[in-house]
Amino acid sequence: MAGGPPRPSAPTAQHALRQARHAAKNIEAVLTGHQKKPFRFSTSGQLASIGHRRGVANILGMTFSGFVAWFLWRSVYLLKLPRLAKKTRVALSWVLEMIFSKDPEQMLILRDVELISRIATSLRRDVVD
Numbered sequence: 001m002a003g004g005p006p007r008p009s010a011p012t013a014q015h016a017l018r019q020a021r022h023a024a025k026n027i028e029a030v031l032t033g034h035q036k037k038p039f040r041f042s043t044s045g046q047l048a049s050i051g052h053r054r055g056v057a058n059i060l061g062m063t064f065s066g067f068v069a070w071f072l073w074r075s076v077y078l079l080k081l082p083r084l085a086k087k088t089r090v091a092l093s094w095v096l097e098m099i100f101s102k103d104p105e106q107m108l109i110l111r112d113v114e115l116i117s118r119i120a121t122s123l124r125r126d127v128v129d
Contacts, residue, residue, distance in 0.1 A: 014043065015041055015043070022037075044059065044060065045058050045060055047059070047072060047073040047076060049070055050070075053070050053098075054066055054069070055068075055069035055072070055073045056069050057069035078091060
């Protein structure tokens with residue numbers, strides 16, 4: 001980018017997306033005979049999910065954690081998804097996850113693993129005997 005030596009970029013999606021948009025505008029500017037503009041970035045904040053419906057957040061200088069931070073992280077994630085159909089599927093999956101203590105697919109896998117384990121134990125006994 002124009003404007004002096006490059007500075008390290010924050011390794012975040014927020015930073016990468018803004019930098020990509022800016023690069024596209026600079027390419028358009030060069031192609032249309034206009035001046036490129038240097039990239040300047042200031043973060044709006046950071047969000048992270050840390051599991052078990054808990055998160056951490058720093059937004060506009062305010063720091064908080066817990067369920068509210070987790071919910072905010074999920075909301076931002078949902079808004080960034082590309083299509084309404086995808087957003088709906090993800091939101092529905094999250095609602096089901098909150099209602100049921102375990103993911104139904106994981107329960108089926110666990111049940112299958114337990115069955116396979118019992119069969120394997122039985123086969124080992126047959127081979128040893």
